[in-house]
Amino acid sequence: MDTVTPVHLLDGLPADAEGAALRALALTNYGHFTSLQVRGGRAQGLALHFERLRLGNVELFDEPLDEDAVRGWMAQAAAGGDCSLRVTVFARGFDHRQPLRRVAPDVLVSASAPAPAPASPLRVQVRHFFRPVPQLKHVGTFPLFHHRRQAQMAGFDDALFVDGGQARISEGTVWNIGFWDGVRVVWPQAPALRGTAERLLQLGLAANGVAQEIRPVSVDELPAFRAAFACNANGVQPVVAIDELDYPDEPELRALLDAAAAHAPWEPLSP
Known part of the structure; x- marks a missing residue:
């Protein structure tokens, strides 16, 4: 096309x-x-x-x-x-x-121009920030890109946001994050912009019988997970490192997410 x-x-x-x-x-x-x-x-x-x-x-x-x-x-x-x-x-x-x-x-x-599906995995740095008015996708994007720049200056690809108190994980700069414990997908519960890609994946995973959980996730819990991924309108991307913690790219998780992403129909824009 x-x-x-x-x-x-x-x-x-x-x-x-x-x-x-x-x-x-x-x-x-x-x-x-x-x-x-x-x-x-x-x-x-x-x-x-x-x-x-x-x-x-x-x-x-x-x-x-x-x-x-x-x-x-x-x-x-x-x-x-x-x-x-x-x-x-x-x-x-x-x-x-x-x-x-x-x-x-x-x-x-x-x-x-159409954005290609992300091909390379992400290495992200934890940074303390909660977006203002997180329920809205508003045009106040300065802090998102500033934190991404700071993370890249430190040698990472992007930033992962946590609050400054309980170190609860919320979201990435322009993406949501999910974790895999080998049995279920865990979505962090915190003030964040709930993306359309995240919601479509949740619906697709549910339709395919994959267990999911939405709950607070702290930085201290990260070593207990087997894998992590980022998602936004451009697609799904493995997260292979958070600070000094490394995750493998799990083929099982990738297959589950690909199947979930394909579940939503492509609808014509024309009314």
């Missing part, structure tokens, strides 16, 4: 890079988004992505989301091809000095 030409649609029209709307998005750090992979004009977990956008709109703007319009713009941007798709909701009229003033949200749909 053809890869789409990069395109940016603002409320369904070609976005003007010099326009006031995009300047507002760049200068006012207030909005929310979702990201997904599209193949042949189809994507997995569309209901979850729209649930995320719907909740973000209510919390940030007290406004409903015109889901039919947004879905049409997504299909327009993808043009039936393969791409990485991002839907960002902001408001060019938002004024931080009057945050309660009602404004009409704007929707920027961006299609770019």
